[in-house]
Amino acid sequence: MSRNQRWDFVRNKNLCYCCLEEHTVRSCRSKRDALLHSYQATEEAGNATTGSRRPPAVLFHGGESSKALFRYIKVQLYGRNCYINTFALVDEGAACTLIEKDLADELGLDGPEKELCLRWTGEISQTEPASKLVNLQISAANQGATRYDLKGVRTVAHLDLPIQSLGEKLIKSRSDLKSIPMPTYRNAKARLIIGLDNIKTRENAIVGVPLEGRELEGDDFVAVRCRLGWSAYGRQCSGEASRPRILHVCECNNGDRLHDLDEAMRNHFALESLGVTVANKPLRSKEDERAACIMEAKTTFDPEAKRWQTGLLWRYDKMILPNSYPMALGRLRCLEAKMAKDPALSQFLMESMKSYQEKGYTRQLVREEIVSNSNSWYLPIFTVTNPNKKKTRMVWDAAAEVNGLSLNHALLKGPDILVSLMGVLIRFR
Structure with missing residues (x-):
């Protein structure tokens, strides 16, 4: 049906223009149904408003998918005089280890400030001008666990990692998780990202790399154990839907930024020197040309005395x-x-x-030389x-x-x- 035919149908049936139900329009708080919109008129109005500018492209991953769980691990972080239980995300796609600034302040961590540039996929970057370089210790959540040093951790204002839960219902429903001490959590949000620079500590202890794992055939959900404890991640088959998320953290190299600046200056100088050439032979007066010829002809090296000598100009x-x-x-x-x-x-x-x-x-002349x-x-x-x-x-x-x-x-x-x-x-x- 065309737009006019749909409008005629609604009028003849005395339907609401908003929700297409049999009641008055004034008592309905819904917006007008999209089936009654004029797409052509909307496009023409948009073009008239923006002129010849091309509308910005919006990328959206549509569709429903199974819920994804990231690799969250419950850990203990140790500062100067205290320790805090929190969650860490082990991300082997991150080039550096990051911690939220508020958490670092709670632990009493301090270090030199150095600007940090974070870059995600699609060349999306974020600059942290007040990032600090701190050191701390980490262990599993249970008391008395072995501590490991995390060196060169960078602070950021907000990580904004997703909130997720791992309940007992999911663990009991899976045969591969029943026999392992898998910790449960609800509405957890990681405040620390363990990157590649701390996957292996200075004591040669592999902190985040899995030591053993459990999985089921035909399933995208796995459970792994590292030195910080058990964690489960992947895609659940529970039917819950969530919007897909891509997370990647890396640290910009200052050398690359200097290289870009160097290239920009080279291009600027190349444009500025168009048509400008340096003479291979500088212009000289006749006197300078004569002096240069005399020096080239009479300048010699005395190997016995190991010195140079030349004639008078x-x-x-x-x-x-x-x-x-x-x-x-x-x-x-x-x-x-x-x-x-x-x-x-x-x-x-x-x-x-x-x-x-x-x-x-100098030397003294003999009588015959005078x-x-x-x-x-x-x-x-x-x-x-x-x-x-x-x-x-x-x-x-x-x-x-x-x-x-x-x-x-x-x-x-x-x-x-x-x-x-x-x-x-x-x-x-």
């Missing part, structure tokens, strides 16, 4: 230098006069020259004392001039092959 191939001997001789006499007045200065210069000769930096020509230059020396460090050093004065010309004027500075500090600061992000 002459500004031109043929240099005509003035006679610098009189200038150097006058400077030497002035220095000798200072040495005569200052014995400490005299001793410093004598020891410095002797050290240079021992290291092979030739004065246009390429000869005599370097005067002087001393400088740093008042802050109170240290004296000897200086070879290449800036001494003769007729307005010095050795520095005849030599090239050479290219700057160091990394530019200004460039480093500009490129720093």
Whole structure:
């Protein structure tokens, strides 16, 4: 029947528009029956309201299923000065062990705070900014049971685990559970999740792994025993229905988050550097090119002396230098006069020259090597004392001039092959 035909039928039979019973509409508190709705009108109204936006998709697992029980175990948790009986969920799909913050406070547990990111299936994540790293002990619920250490347990505000019950009626109805001391509970809610990091304790004791089990053929319900006691989990065949639930807990790795940040920065730099290329050969002046050629041609390594040596960076191939001997001789006499007045200065210069000769930096020329020509230059020396460090050093004065010309004027500075500090600061992000 079409919508109009259904409306005609209701009017002719004098039925209620809400519940389709024979009474007046005013006395009925039910909503209008869905059979009288206009789906086309509803869709058109929705499209007119939202415009061209696509409605959000809602995922729902429908249908009835047998009731599922998670692996709850009744345990005792030990803090500093007290112990508390509660329930724990053994979850081999969880990467870390979690405890509710209120329970940790009741036990008097404390530890350093560290942000925790929890991720479930479907990339659903939750951040716990005030999570603490605590240590505690756990044992079976009975008195005098062996205690086991749980290390690196993380606190969370709320676990919100499902409430479930395991009654005597179910245990007595199953032959596999009658002969074992299976504890019963009603409306229990776990406040602790034991993950993979504490499945095996530091004492090499396997806490949550089953040591033995009981089951029936053709059934999805099992009972297992671990060091914390017996527990039953699976799907019951009692006919009770519950909404399916998927539970998975894992801890995000901070390295992955840093990797994502690193990838984002790399992508940003890649976009920012589009069309920007670095020259393979930096631009140089003619003087720097000449100096570079001289260094490449005359720089050699002396294997016997185990040192490098290079030639002077002459500004031109043929240099005509003035006679610098009189200038150097006058400077030497002035220095000798200072040495005569200052014995400490005299001793410093004598020891410095002797050290240079021992290291092979300088040598005394023989008479045949003393030739004065246009390429000869005599370097005067002087001393400088740093008042802050109170240290004296000897200086070879290449800036001494003769007729307005010095050795520095005849030599090239050479290219700057160091990394530019200004460039480093500009490129720093």
